[in-house]
Amino acid sequence: MGHIAVIGGGAAGAAVFGALLRRDDDAVVHWITGRATAGRGVAYATNDDSHLLNVRASSMGLYADQDEDFAQHALRGGTNIRSTDFLPRRIFGDFIEAQVRKRMEAAEQSGRRYKVHATEAMRIDPQVGGYDVLLADGTALHVEAIVLAIGALAPRPLRTVSADALASGAYELDPWSLSQRSRAPRRLIVIGTGLTAVDTLLSASTRWPDAELMAVSRHGLLPFVHPVLPASPFPRQASINASLLACGGTAPMLREIRNALRDTPDVDWRSLIDGMRPINASLWRGLTQSQRRQFLRHARWIWEASRHRVAPGSADTIQQLRDEGRLQVHAARVLGVDGHGPLDVTVRARSSQVLTTLQADLVVQATGLDTAVAFTEHALLSQLIQDGLAMADPLQLGISACPDGRLINKHGDVQPGLYAIGSLLRGNLWECTAMPEIRAAAHALAATLIEDRAQTDVSSTAMA
Numbered sequence: 001m002g003h004i005a006v007i008g009g010g011a012a013g014a015a016v017f018g019a020l021l022r023r024d025d026d027a028v029v030h031w032i033t034g035r036a037t038a039g040r041g042v043a044y045a046t047n048d049d050s051h052l053l054n055v056r057a058s059s060m061g062l063y064a065d066q067d068e069d070f071a072q073h074a075l076r077g078g079t080n081i082r083s084t085d086f087l088p089r090r091i092f093g094d095f096i097e098a099q100v101r102k103r104m105e106a107a108e109q110s111g112r113r114y115k116v117h118a119t120e121a122m123r124i125d126p127q128v129g130g131y132d133v134l135l136a137d138g139t140a141l142h143v144e145a146i147v148l149a150i151g152a153l154a155p156r157p158l159r160t161v162s163a164d165a166l167a168s169g170a171y172e173l174d175p176w177s178l179s180q181r182s183r184a185p186r187r188l189i190v191i192g193t194g195l196t197a198v199d200t201l202l203s204a205s206t207r208w209p210d211a212e213l214m215a216v217s218r219h220g221l222l223p224f225v226h227p228v229l230p231a232s233p234f235p236r237q238a239s240i241n242a243s244l245l246a247c248g249g250t251a252p253m254l255r256e257i258r259n260a261l262r263d264t265p266d267v268d269w270r271s272l273i274d275g276m277r278p279i280n281a282s283l284w285r286g287l288t289q290s291q292r293r294q295f296l297r298h299a300r301w302i303w304e305a306s307r308h309r310v311a312p313g314s315a316d317t318i319q320q321l322r323d324e325g326r327l328q329v330h331a332a333r334v335l336g337v338d339g340h341g342p343l344d345v346t347v348r349a350r351s352s353q354v355l356t357t358l359q360a361d362l363v364v365q366a367t368g369l370d371t372a373v374a375f376t377e378h379a380l381l382s383q384l385i386q387d388g389l390a391m392a393d394p395l396q397l398g399i400s401a402c403p404d405g406r407l408i409n410k411h412g413d414v415q416p417g418l419y420a421i422g423s424l425l426r427g428n429l430w431e432c433t434a435m436p437e438i439r440a441a442a443h444a445l446a447a448t449l450i451e452d453r454a455q456t457d458v459s460s461t462a463m464a
Helices: 011-022 070-076 089-110 163-168 175-180 195-207 237-246 250-263 269-275 277-285 289-298 300-307 312-323 379-386 422-429 435-463
Strands: 003-007 028-032 114-117 121-127 130-135 140-143 145-148 187-191 212-217 327-338 343-349 355-360 362-365 406-408 414-420
Touching: 003 011, 003 130, 003 140, 011 028, 011 089, 011 435, 028 130, 070 089, 089 114, 121 379, 130 145, 130 414, 145 435, 163 327, 175 195, 175 362, 187 195, 187 355, 195 212, 195 312, 212 355, 237 250, 237 269, 237 277, 250 269, 250 289, 269 277, 269 300, 277 422, 289 300, 312 327, 414 422, 414 435, 422 435
Parallel strands: 003 028, 003 145, 028 114, 145 414, 187 212, 187 362, 212 327
Antiparallel strands: 121 130, 130 140, 327 343, 343 355, 406 414
16 A cells, blocks of 8 residues: 655645545555645635635636536625636635545545645655655655645745845735734835736735735736636637647747737737647747746746736726825836835836835735745755756756656656646746646546556556
């Protein structure tokens, strides 16, 4: 009887754990969740109902072979919705918990063995036939295979933030912790204008109705908005996708997209971007390191705003805050944050290059996902890299891995029995953090793990 460990208590970990429980195999599945509520992670732990999913209810789910439709679950819970609605992330967190419970109950009835460990994994050491996983509570697990589903890393402060500012308590690295602050700021500055920044501004506007709000990013671009109803499929999507796959870099890809939109002015541009979703990972893998670096430097900002759009309700509230004069959005580079509170935020405007110092009682860093594992203080990831079991992606987009999630070690070889899913694979897949991609990857990964176990058993029997 073998053992498999899934490390990570967020949605990706829940998806892999549930997919493994559904498989007919005698391996014991260990889910190492950490101390937070299992399944919710950072994304779905919020209790603020202004934090909406940026995917319609009809497209959300935890498993590829789902036990229940998310929209049906929400309806059953008393939420009056349509399948095209964008629901609070809290409700999807409830859905994850319910789905995992169902899988565990079914596993118990069928005799499928598992164990949930509400603690952290601190070390992974190679051993004969697998690995030892040392947990924070002192437990040591011997397993044949490990899936890293760690998710978002703890944010690191921007290099332009002084030690005094960090020590002041007026600089907040965790945008989800605003509810723990009792003192209302007169002015709050959010660094970033992406989806995390939008949620931060929505929470702050409700919690502190008299506070002046500012958001600063290099381009000052908020996420584009989903249409209220789903757009019709782009009429020439198949041929456009084929052309994109044949392009030799990011510049010709962008030209192909611009030309397609120019030739179909009456078609919603968002449908073309959505129709690229099945090929995004292939497009990324087809780029050289130089081309990927070029994309990150010059086109990432517009791609992120176009691809990861905001729910219409959230966009309406943000626009209302701007119309009322409560929220200002600046396109500027943050050159420095200093002081003991209030803080001085020095910015250089994008359009005029003029330097300005803004003062704020609270500055919140909401710059999105941190995947730079080479610089992380995450104990387990640091140990894996230091010991050569894993290697940082050259562009600091997670860890080096094969498309199926197998980790690459410091020698450039596949590290047997070590896999990853979710944001750690961004350097290899780029698009790998949304639930549609995660549940498909979890389903495939569970099949791979069980197939690998079966092949190992056959080999062992033959050698005996």
